[in-house]
Amino acid sequence: MRALALLLLLLLIACQAPVEPIKPKVKGTVKGTVPIKKIILDLDQANQLAQLPLGCIQQPLPYKSGVVIAKEEDLAMPIVHHPAFYGCFDWHSAVHGHWSLVYLMKQFPNLKAAPQARQMLDENLTSENIAIELAYFSMNKQSSSFERTYGWAWLLKLAEELKSWDDPQGQQWYQNLKPLTDYISTAYQTYLPKLVYPIRVGEHSNTGFGLSFAYDYAVTVGDKALAASIRENALRFFSKDMDCPISWEPSGYDFLSPCLQEMDIMRKVLDEEEFGNWSRQFLPELFAGQLDLRPGEIRDRSDGKLVHLDGLNFSRAWCLYTLSDCVPCRELADTHLDFSLSKITDGDYAGQHWLASFALYAFKCQNNN
Numbered sequence: 001m002r003a004l005a006l007l008l009l010l011l012l013i014a015c016q017a018p019v020e021p022i023k024p025k026v027k028g029t030v031k032g033t034v035p036i037k038k039i040i041l042d043l044d045q046a047n048q049l050a051q052l053p054l055g056c057i058q059q060p061l062p063y064k065s066g067v068v069i070a071k072e073e074d075l076a077m078p079i080v081h082h083p084a085f086y087g088c089f090d091w092h093s094a095v096h097g098h099w100s101l102v103y104l105m106k107q108f109p110n111l112k113a114a115p116q117a118r119q120m121l122d123e124n125l126t127s128e129n130i131a132i133e134l135a136y137f138s139m140n141k142q143s144s145s146f147e148r149t150y151g152w153a154w155l156l157k158l159a160e161e162l163k164s165w166d167d168p169q170g171q172q173w174y175q176n177l178k179p180l181t182d183y184i185s186t187a188y189q190t191y192l193p194k195l196v197y198p199i200r201v202g203e204h205s206n207t208g209f210g211l212s213f214a215y216d217y218a219v220t221v222g223d224k225a226l227a228a229s230i231r232e233n234a235l236r237f238f239s240k241d242m243d244c245p246i247s248w249e250p251s252g253y254d255f256l257s258p259c260l261q262e263m264d265i266m267r268k269v270l271d272e273e274e275f276g277n278w279s280r281q282f283l284p285e286l287f288a289g290q291l292d293l294r295p296g297e298i299r300d301r302s303d304g305k306l307v308h309l310d311g312l313n314f315s316r317a318w319c320l321y322t323l324s325d326c327v328p329c330r331e332l333a334d335t336h337l338d339f340s341l342s343k344i345t346d347g348d349y350a351g352q353h354w355l356a357s358f359a360l361y362a363f364k365c366q367n368n369n
Helices: 003-017 043-054 091-107 114-124 128-137 150-163 168-194 207-221 226-236 260-270 271-281 308-321 331-341 355-367
Strands: none
Touching: 043 114, 043 355, 091 150, 091 168, 091 355, 128 150, 128 168, 150 168, 150 207, 168 207, 168 226, 207 226, 207 260, 207 355, 226 260, 226 331, 260 271, 260 308, 260 355, 308 331, 308 355
């Protein structure tokens, strides 16, 4: 009887004990990540991605124009105002479509599409076309802020890529762009002191993104005045920031991470020790290996806004790849890049007109770090 009573007591205790749930390993988290295949940009992948900008930089319609109509003659087809960057649905996407082709030709001299790409860029990036592009910025009072600062940043990124290319034709395109890049440099230096607060959104106007790309250009071409202005204002905007709420990300239309883009520019304007101290106060859970950062999910890639989240996955990857002292960051970057890479050639123009550029810039950051 005593034995039977003891057995019943043990069974009762077992039934009342809490059961620890089984926690599945979730791809994209720092703890318990699932290893993924190594992702590389090889010639086959490059040839495939090249088809996306080739299919749009000279496709004039559909096009989302940013023109402000102040007088009747301002109303014209986009190719009239923008004879260089009239394709790829909008001005900034046309600009970074050109960047994509330059980057691919630099990285892969045997790129299958190189002859076609050279011909198209040579037709678009003429000094005459760039003069018309430049004139647009003074067309009326409103046009002076056209594409501020997202398109400005990509224009400077294109110029930076050309400047660092040991290719006679590429150097000619760089010189052709110079009147417009000089204007953008001056416009940045005029605008930044007037911006009292940084813009912390996940779309085009994000201040951290615009400063980061523009700073790369300034360093590459030796534009000391622009570099100094960016550094001064980045420190003014961001140096006291702590505990960035990355758990609030992403918003439904984001293609940039407000937290990671801010880290990206601060990494460039601070020295190594300063950035180490700042970044661990800004996003401590990332460096502690406690950040659950999963790729953004897209349910309809034919929707031009919802497909932004593929871009978010790529831009997160390029920010994470550059954090060389962050142990979990490379795996997080690989996870984000892998999540969207195979999905951007789905045949829908909503994503295909721009996403190759984001994927390629993620590869560029991967290779440089």
